[in-house]
Amino acid sequence: MSDLLTTEALTSEQIISITRQHNYGTWRIQKTWKPMHVVDAEGCYFIDAAGKRYLDFSSQLMCVNLGHKNPKVIESIAEQARELPYIAPGYACTSRAKLTQKLLELLPEGLEKFFFATSGTEANEAAFKIARMYTGKTKIISRYRSYHGSTTSSISSTGDPRRWAMEPSGKAPGHIFAPETNCYKCPIGHTYPSCNVACADYIEHMIQNESDVAAIIVEPIVGTNGVLIPPPEYMPRLKAICEKHGVLMIADEVMTGWGRTGKWFCVDHWGVKPDILVTAKGITSAYVPLGLCATTRKIADYFEEHYFAHGHTYEAHPMTLGPAVATIEEMERLKLVERAAALEPYVREKLTALKDKHPSIGDVRGMGLFWAVELVKNRETKEPFNSMRDKIDGTPLVVDQVAAKMMGMGVAQQAWVSHFVIAPPLIVTEAELDKGIGAMDEALAIADALVE
Numbered sequence: 001m002s003d004l005l006t007t008e009a010l011t012s013e014q015i016i017s018i019t020r021q022h023n024y025g026t027w028r029i030q031k032t033w034k035p036m037h038v039v040d041a042e043g044c045y046f047i048d049a050a051g052k053r054y055l056d057f058s059s060q061l062m063c064v065n066l067g068h069k070n071p072k073v074i075e076s077i078a079e080q081a082r083e084l085p086y087i088a089p090g091y092a093c094t095s096r097a098k099l100t101q102k103l104l105e106l107l108p109e110g111l112e113k114f115f116f117a118t119s120g121t122e123a124n125e126a127a128f129k130i131a132r133m134y135t136g137k138t139k140i141i142s143r144y145r146s147y148h149g150s151t152t153s154s155i156s157s158t159g160d161p162r163r164w165a166m167e168p169s170g171k172a173p174g175h176i177f178a179p180e181t182n183c184y185k186c187p188i189g190h191t192y193p194s195c196n197v198a199c200a201d202y203i204e205h206m207i208q209n210e211s212d213v214a215a216i217i218v219e220p221i222v223g224t225n226g227v228l229i230p231p232p233e234y235m236p237r238l239k240a241i242c243e244k245h246g247v248l249m250i251a252d253e254v255m256t257g258w259g260r261t262g263k264w265f266c267v268d269h270w271g272v273k274p275d276i277l278v279t280a281k282g283i284t285s286a287y288v289p290l291g292l293c294a295t296t297r298k299i300a301d302y303f304e305e306h307y308f309a310h311g312h313t314y315e316a317h318p319m320t321l322g323p324a325v326a327t328i329e330e331m332e333r334l335k336l337v338e339r340a341a342a343l344e345p346y347v348r349e350k351l352t353a354l355k356d357k358h359p360s361i362g363d364v365r366g367m368g369l370f371w372a373v374e375l376v377k378n379r380e381t382k383e384p385f386n387s388m389r390d391k392i393d394g395t396p397l398v399v400d401q402v403a404a405k406m407m408g409m410g411v412a413q414q415a416w417v418s419h420f421v422i423a424p425p426l427i428v429t430e431a432e433l434d435k436g437i438g439a440m441d442e443a444l445a446i447a448d449a450l451v452e
């Protein structure tokens, strides 16, 4: 203990040791946490204390869309700090108005009133409260393969097993689950297109048989849980069902927003206009913590005469708003949304070739620069190497072994249960894509050897 309290310059080992012993490593059994000491980052790379460079093939947590250390965004942080580092949310300030103008220009049509939070989690909590206050109803439908955040309501609407630790007593009431859309492994046993998108109709059945449904929340393309892309009819059908039954649609674009899928927002692929859109991450390329909950004018109008019972000290924090404007301006200048769309065929071709070569790959799927490579023990049965239960129990996962091998080769790759999420910064070059996919190609020998 005492050697960690030295006032001398800290060694890398001491920095790791202090972090490891006195900070929580999130979403894990603590003894498995061995944090790397990162000292720098630039463009698509970050650098450890030994000077080794890592290609950031998942943009950290699918959030550094602009790449690391963009000079214009860094300057905007300094500028905002010089101009007005904090003012309470009850006041207007210039960066808030400028960001609002940008959002009105870029968000799907109809989303006109904004609540600024400091994370995707907080923005979803705001969305649930707004939906409940506006409709006077309680229930929120979400889907099993989903992640919506870590606090009480957002974790209660999360379908994946990160919710389990809160059950039964810590789960907020009023959150119910529908099957996800997964055309590779349909949870209700259908095959597209003969299914006629039964997974959407199932949700109508739920609404008809549940009283009191305020909203449904969906990731338009499911992120962490496997880049699950719905068939083209799904989102428009779901919106029509919502309208028919007076249920609000909340689009959780925390991960899919800001160009990741080749459009500014993922719902733009299908022309769907949600009642509420939630986003975070790429809005500032994660340089500063900002979440956004955007609602229609109709919802906004309700609160002209009714108490808006929500707020935070750090709501609309100026230090997050100025940098968001700079991030969006940089995305426009560098044409990164167009770039994500243009690189899609290149990634598709490379990953399809990878699948042809490796028996451990069951499926590759994606849009823009947002892709999953799903591993299976057996292509016929589609049985994964590991289950959600393995993840929670701390059983070593095959995907983690492959990712560790890639890390050794200087490529940082996010892995989850039995798939990888490939989501490099949108400034990535074809050569960098080759490097990342090349490392996966080599590391997949580990999984191939385990195929049954």
Ligand code: PLP
Residues within 6 Å of the ligand: 061, 119, 120, 121, 122, 124, 147, 148, 149, 150, 219, 223, 224, 252, 253, 254, 255, 280, 281
């Ligand atoms: N919603 C989705 C779809 C996410 O992917 C995430 C985080 O990964 C969240 C919500 C929560 O966002 P945050 O981690 O900023 O609280």
